[in-house]
Amino acid sequence: MVTATAHTNIALIKYWGKADATLNLPTTSSLSLTLDDFYTTTTVTRADKDTFTLNGAPADGTRVFKFLETLRGELGDFGGLTIDSVNHVPTSAGLASSASAFAALTGAVTRELGLDLDTATLSRLARRGSGSASRSFFADFALWHAGHDDASSFAESLALPADDIAMLVVQVSAAQKSIGSTLGMQRAQTAPTYADWVAKSAAQLNDIQRALADADLAKAGEIAEANALAMHRLNETAREPFTYFTDETRALIAFVQQLRQQGVLAFVTIDAGPNVKIITNRTTVPTLQTALKQAFPALPVTAAYPGGGITYA
Ligand code: 2P0
Numbered sequence: 001m002v003t004a005t006a007h008t009n010i011a012l013i014k015y016w017g018k019a020d021a022t023l024n025l026p027t028t029s030s031l032s033l034t035l036d037d038f039y040t041t042t043t044v045t046r047a048d049k050d051t052f053t054l055n056g057a058p059a060d061g062t063r064v065f066k067f068l069e070t071l072r073g074e075l076g077d078f079g080g081l082t083i084d085s086v087n088h089v090p091t092s093a094g095l096a097s098s099a100s101a102f103a104a105l106t107g108a109v110t111r112e113l114g115l116d117l118d119t120a121t122l123s124r125l126a127r128r129g130s131g132s133a134s135r136s137f138f139a140d141f142a143l144w145h146a147g148h149d150d151a152s153s154f155a156e157s158l159a160l161p162a163d164d165i166a167m168l169v170v171q172v173s174a175a176q177k178s179i180g181s182t183l184g185m186q187r188a189q190t191a192p193t194y195a196d197w198v199a200k201s202a203a204q205l206n207d208i209q210r211a212l213a214d215a216d217l218a219k220a221g222e223i224a225e226a227n228a229l230a231m232h233r234l235n236e237t238a239r240e241p242f243t244y245f246t247d248e249t250r251a252l253i254a255f256v257q258q259l260r261q262q263g264v265l266a267f268v269t270i271d272a273g274p275n276v277k278i279i280t281n282r283t284t285v286p287t288l289q290t291a292l293k294q295a296f297p298a299l300p301v302t303a304a305y306p307g308g309g310i311t312y313a
Pocket of ligand 1: 010011013014015016024030098099129130131132133181182270271272
């Protein structure tokens with residue numbers, strides 16, 4: 001029996017489109033920050049057949065079982081497995097967890113099989129379960145190289161200073177059911193400016209690494225915000241347009257931009273849902289918490305900091 005714990009990650013330069021949907025090869029390289037408070041713990045035990053529980057109760061294992069088949073294809077048949085997964089996410093955070101889930105699952109299964117794989121190999125395998133999972137093996141910052149085939153598409157740790165960055169997760173309630181990431185990116189790729197977004201992303205990836213290396217969070221935040229907002233404009237201009245934003249999402253974006261004009265270090269990034277993540281530094285966290293409480297008293301806010309890499313028990 002092996003238990004693995006992997007943290008979730010939030011992309012500062014987004015993965016939003018596939019070059020190969022079967023292998024989960026992305027159209028862009030992406031860069032993420034691993035978060036401390038949000039993680040998945042998964043225990044794998046040998047069994048007669050595959051079963052899956054989530055937070056202690058039987059759950060829909062369709063995606064998990066499909067991924068186990070992928071792993072059998074890569075590693076050889078290994079019989080049935082009992083998968084017990086627990087998501088540790090502050091109840092108020094409302095974050096998706098496929099990144100931490102598929103990273104923890106990949107780590108636990110391969111260890112249970114007696115394999116001691118390097119993180120690049122683990123990352124390549126987890127990518128097949130969920131693209132963003134490729135980035136959830138590493139502490140602090142990770143870079144997922146888009147690559148051009150299965151062997152070349154994996155993430156690695158980036159040695160960049162992470163002691164000052166912080167992220168506030170503001171939970172916005174979604175009025176309607178969200179469009180899943182896989183479908184969302186498929187649609188986004190039909191936007192007339194999709195190729196421009198891809199080209200720009202490569203430049204932003206270089207620039208943000210330089211900014212982070214210089215511990216210039218104002219510059220890094222500016223680049224991350226531009227990358228994320230452009231990703232959401234793709235959704236709105238797709239052949240079948242859609243948006244993850246609610247009125248509150250838009251109000252929060254405007255609020256953060258206004259605070260910035262007053263000299264507060266704050267930038268937004270937003271994923272496949274209405275929640276707003278605010279990129280800032282540690283000393284600005286209390287200021288932002290107070291301002292958010294005043295302007296958006298009903299919205300739960302969680303402060304998150306850089307998290308660690310995968311661990312086993
Ligand atoms: C990211 N997201 O880079 C982007 C930004 C959401 C918005 O990766 O289809 O669940 O399983 O590979 O990894 C969420 O997409 O999608 C995601 P699949 P995944 O974090």
